[in-house]
Amino acid sequence: MSTTSIVSAVSRRRWSSGVRGAALSLILPVVIVVAWWFVSEGSTSPFFPPLRVILATFADTWLSSRVLSDIVPSLVRMIAGFAIATVVGVALGALLGRLRLAVAALNPILQFGRSLPATALIPVAVVLFGIGDTPKIVLIAFVSCFPILLNTIDGVRNVDPVLEDVCRSFRLSRTQRFRWVQLHAASPQVIAGMRVALSLAFVVMVATEMLGSTNGVGYVTLLAQQGFQIPLMWSGLILLGLLGLIVNGIFVLVERGLLRWYTQGQED
Amino acid sequence: MKRRSWLVRTLPWVTTIAIIAAQEILARTGVLPSLIPPFTETVAVGWQMLPTPEFLLGLAQVLEQFVIGLAIGIVAGVALGIVLGVLPVVNLLVRYVLEFLRFTPSIVYIPILVLLLGARPQLSIVLAALGSLWPILYQTYYGVVGVPQILKDTGRVFGLTRAQQLRSVVIPTVSPFLATGIRIAASHALVVVVAVQIIASVEGLGRDIETYAANGVFPRMYALILVVGIIGFLLNWLLEVLERRQLHWHASYREKQA
Numbered sequence: 001m002s003t004t005s006i007v008s009a010v011s012r013r014r015w016s017s018g019v020r021g022a023a024l025s026l027i028l029p030v031v032i033v034v035a036w037w038f039v040s041e042g043s044t045s046p047f048f049p050p051l052r053v054i055l056a057t058f059a060d061t062w063l064s065s066r067v068l069s070d071i072v073p074s075l076v077r078m079i080a081g082f083a084i085a086t087v088v089g090v091a092l093g094a095l096l097g098r099l100r101l102a103v104a105a106l107n108p109i110l111q112f113g114r115s116l117p118a119t120a121l122i123p124v125a126v127v128l129f130g131i132g133d134t135p136k137i138v139l140i141a142f143v144s145c146f147p148i149l150l151n152t153i154d155g156v157r158n159v160d161p162v163l164e165d166v167c168r169s170f171r172l173s174r175t176q177r178f179r180w181v182q183l184h185a186a187s188p189q190v191i192a193g194m195r196v197a198l199s200l201a202f203v204v205m206v207a208t209e210m211l212g213s214t215n216g217v218g219y220v221t222l223l224a225q226q227g228f229q230i231p232l233m234w235s236g237l238i239l240l241g242l243l244g245l246i247v248n249g250i251f252v253l254v255e256r257g258l259l260r261w262y263t264q265g266q267e268d
Numbered sequence: 269m270k271r272r273s274w275l276v277r278t279l280p281w282v283t284t285i286a287i288i289a290a291q292e293i294l295a296r297t298g299v300l301p302s303l304i305p306p307f308t309e310t311v312a313v314g315w316q317m318l319p320t321p322e323f324l325l326g327l328a329q330v331l332e333q334f335v336i337g338l339a340i341g342i343v344a345g346v347a348l349g350i351v352l353g354v355l356p357v358v359n360l361l362v363r364y365v366l367e368f369l370r371f372t373p374s375i376v377y378i379p380i381l382v383l384l385l386g387a388r389p390q391l392s393i394v395l396a397a398l399g400s401l402w403p404i405l406y407q408t409y410y411g412v413v414g415v416p417q418i419l420k421d422t423g424r425v426f427g428l429t430r431a432q433q434l435r436s437v438v439i440p441t442v443s444p445f446l447a448t449g450i451r452i453a454a455s456h457a458l459v460v461v462v463a464v465q466i467i468a469s470v471e472g473l474g475r476d477i478e479t480y481a482a483n484g485v486f487p488r489m490y491a492l493i494l495v496v497g498i499i500g501f502l503l504n505w506l507l508e509v510l511e512r513r514q515l516h517w518h519a520s521y522r523e524k525q526a
Contacts, residue, residue: 024360032365047383104276105283115455115500119375119463120474120493123481127303127489203373203459210378210467211478218376222467225379233379244371 049231058235066220074216075243077133078205081140085197089145090190093152094183103153114150118143118200119207126212136208143204144197151193155186188262191255198251202244217243305487314491322476326492329472330461330499333389337396338457342450345401349408359409370406374399375463382468389471392464399460400453407449411442444518447511454507458500 037051062071096103103110121139129135159182167177183190209218221236256263288307295306305313317323352359374395385391415438423437465474473492480489 021360024357025364028361029364029368047380101276101279105279108280108284109287111504112497112501115504116493116497117455117459117462117500119459119466120477120496122463122466123478123489124493127481127486128301199371199373203375203463206373207375207463207467210375221376222379225382230383237376237380240376241368241372244373244376245368248371 046228046230049234053231054234054238057231058238061220061232062235062239070215070217070220071239071243073133074205074209074218077136077208077216078140078201078247081137081204082144082198082201084137084141085144085148085201086194088141089148089193089197090152090183093149093190094156094178094186096149097153097156097182097186100157110146110150114146118204122204122208122211125208131212131214135212136205139208140201140204144201147196147200148190148193151189151196152186155189156182158189159185188259191259195251195255198247202247206240303486305490309487310490310494313487314494317488317491323473326471326473326476327495329389330465330474330496333392333470333472334396334457334461337393337461338400338454340393340397341400341453341457342404344397345404345449345453346408346446348401349405350412352405353409353412366405370402374460375467378464378468387468387470391468392461392470392472395464396457396460399456403452403456404446404449407445407452408442411445412438414445415441440518444515447507447515451504451507451511454503455500458496458503462496 033051040048040050041052043050096106118139121143125135125139129138163181163185167181172181205216206218209216210222213219217236217239221233221240224230224232224236291300292306292308294300295304295309352362377395377398378391381391381394385394419437419441420433423433428436461472462474462477464470465472466478469475469478473496477489477492477496480486480492
């Protein structure tokens with residue numbers, strides 16, 4: 001057998017076991033949905049309407065007019081807040097990572113900001129900025145800034161000293177060193193901070209919409225419960241679950257692409 | 269060198285006091301809107317509230333819901349994490365369902381659980397448990413899966429019993445992972461408890477914050493937020509100290525002490 005055919009045989013076997021694994025993993029989700037469908041079909045309980053009704057409501061509301069009126073505003077707020085947090089966190093973190101004394105000086109404030117339960121600030125955001133988009137974006141940005149900031153400081157600080165020496169030997173300018181070496185070396189940690197920040201941003205997005213809001217997926221879902229529109233509430237829950245999954249899924253894909261050099265280096 | 273370490277020790281205090289003083293001056297001179305009271309006023313109001321029964325009750329309620337929720341989350345997370353780590357088939361079976369559930373923040377379930385449980389402490393306990401479950405579960409799982417084969421083989425060669433293997437091989441490998449999981453879980457649980465109290469009016473300091481905000485009693489609102497922040501701060505500090513003390517033998521902690 002030639003080398004290539006061995007390789008292809010091995011990869012085929014790995015692929016087929018992967019397929020079998022995926023098939024096995026799909027059993028439970030399918031069973032849950034099917035069981036939910038049939039068990040709930042005859043349900044007369046006001047709290048647990050038939051899945052058929054929930055899905056019909058889902059199609060009628062979330063897939064039509066509410067895309068623009070609620071889903072898009074929710075996502076825009078989250079992405080805007082997350083983007084601001086990323087820019088501020090990375091820029092400030094890269095700067096502070098180089099200034100040991102400044103980090104020591106600001107440490108108590110940073111630690112307090114990091115440990116303060118984010119959701120306690122929702123009433124403050126409403127008091128200061130009202131119930132529009134601003135308080136939500138500001139709060140999402142503020143809260144998700146901390147993990148990115150702290151991780152960037154840590155990452156920039158712990159750049160391999162040999163790399164720094166190489167930079168000096170090659171006489172890289174400060175900006176070159178920052179752009180090509182420090183930021184690059186810190187990126188795994190920065191991205192780990194961004195992943196934490198993203199899930200925080202999602203939590204804060206939903207929480208701000210459940211308190212002092214006029215639109216958004218979280219708002220509609222909580223209002224549906226209060227107005228006893230139970231199928232709408234269930235469809236909102238499903239939508240929030242799907243959104244969480246999609247947002248995190250996209251992030252994981254981007255992360256894999258950005259950090260391919262890093263994970264490959266580790267495998268070698 | 270000595271002067272520098274003296275500087276490093278005093279500088280955090282100096283800057284923190286300077287920032288507080290700046291806030292005080294900006295608020296007193298009217299640069300900040302009147303919605304933001306000066307720091308001393310917030311602290312004074314908070315100080316007056318400290319001995320009142322309402323405050324102590326609210327504090328006890330936050331801590332009670334937080335502790336019970338976290339404890340349930342830890343027990344369930346460790347148990348599930350071990351099962352998934354030891355039985356790969358179970359992991360394959362449930363992984364998609366878990367992936368779906370873990371990315372759904374637990375406050376998403378507030379609407380349905382308000383219907384089922386009502387706006388009672390049970391609501392925030394259940395959600396705090398759920399919020400702290402995921403970091404514990406996954407950290408335990410990674411810990412169990414990550415026990416190096418050579419350690420397991422060595423244990424077997426030395427003829428360790430199952431209980432001995434667990435005590436000297438598995439637990440030492442898993443514990444640093446678990447410590448990180450507990451630290452993350454604790455801050456999640458606190459966020460969730462406060463959120464549930466604010467959004468669903470479950471009794472506790474979170475509900476009081478929202479009540480003061482809605483009625484325009486801003487110094488009290490800020491005072492309670494300060495208290496909740498201090499709880500979070502102390503919690504982080506406590507867990508870090510415990511972690512360092514319990515795991516002082518572990519390689520990743522040895523360096524920090526030196």
